[in-house]
Amino acid sequence: MKYFYLVRHGEKQKTQGDPSLSPAGKRQAKLTAKYLSQFPVKAIFTSPMKRTTQTAAKIGKILGIPVLLTPLLRERVNWGDDPNQSLEDFLSMWQRSSANRDWQPSVGNSSFQSGKRLESFIDSLDLHPLEHIVLVTHGGIITDFLRNVFDESYLNNHIPNFSSTLDENIKNCSVTILEKDRLNNSVRLIKLASREHLKEL
Numbered sequence: 001m002k003y004f005y006l007v008r009h010g011e012k013q014k015t016q017g018d019p020s021l022s023p024a025g026k027r028q029a030k031l032t033a034k035y036l037s038q039f040p041v042k043a044i045f046t047s048p049m050k051r052t053t054q055t056a057a058k059i060g061k062i063l064g065i066p067v068l069l070t071p072l073l074r075e076r077v078n079w080g081d082d083p084n085q086s087l088e089d090f091l092s093m094w095q096r097s098s099a100n101r102d103w104q105p106s107v108g109n110s111s112f113q114s115g116k117r118l119e120s121f122i123d124s125l126d127l128h129p130l131e132h133i134v135l136v137t138h139g140g141i142i143t144d145f146l147r148n149v150f151d152e153s154y155l156n157n158h159i160p161n162f163s164s165t166l167d168e169n170i171k172n173c174s175v176t177i178l179e180k181d182r183l184n185n186s187v188r189l190i191k192l193a194s195r196e197h198l199k200e201l
Contacts, residue, residue: 005134006176009051017080021054028173029058035197046136047073056136072121075138077108115144139170158192
């Protein structure tokens with residue numbers, strides 16, 4: 001078995017492009033690191049965006065593990081990939097992409113492609129020698145992956161109305177835990193978007 005801990009980055013500053021974590025996001029990342037320290041994690045991979053690398057750095061520091069960057073964990077599309085796009089236009093594009101999963105936006109990936117990117121990366125780690133791996137990434141791509149791998153009823157059993165609220169459920173520094181059986185290539189959802197470690201905030 002392999003175990004993957006999908007961590008959405010902490011709260012970011014509300015600016016276009018590649019924003020850093022907000023002060024609240026830094027506190028979230030520290031609490032998430034403490035939560036993950038109970039598991040035998042030996043590897044951490046992160047999206048190269050500032051908000052993810054800063055979250056991963058907090059986790060890596062407390063767990064004493066180096067952090068590896070990979071563009072395969074980038075978000076479906078980021079506000080700022082098209083520097084001329086307003087926030088309103090970006091949100092409209094995002095919503096259309098979520099509703100029509102095969103639609104290709106002008107920048108980034110379709111929802112389906114985004115999910116396949118994360119799924120392929122997880123599959124590529126089948127031969128990785130370590131069994132407990134943290135992936136620090138983004139809410140959209142986590143949702144896209146879940147929608148690719150699990151049917152709506154399965155996700156709705158974990159979080160009511162998940163299929164209608166989608167990435168609204170994958171909140172900052174939530175942790176989704178997966179168990180993967182490499183022999184039959186099956187994936188089981190152990191926890192979906194847990195934030196129990198952030199209760200004190």
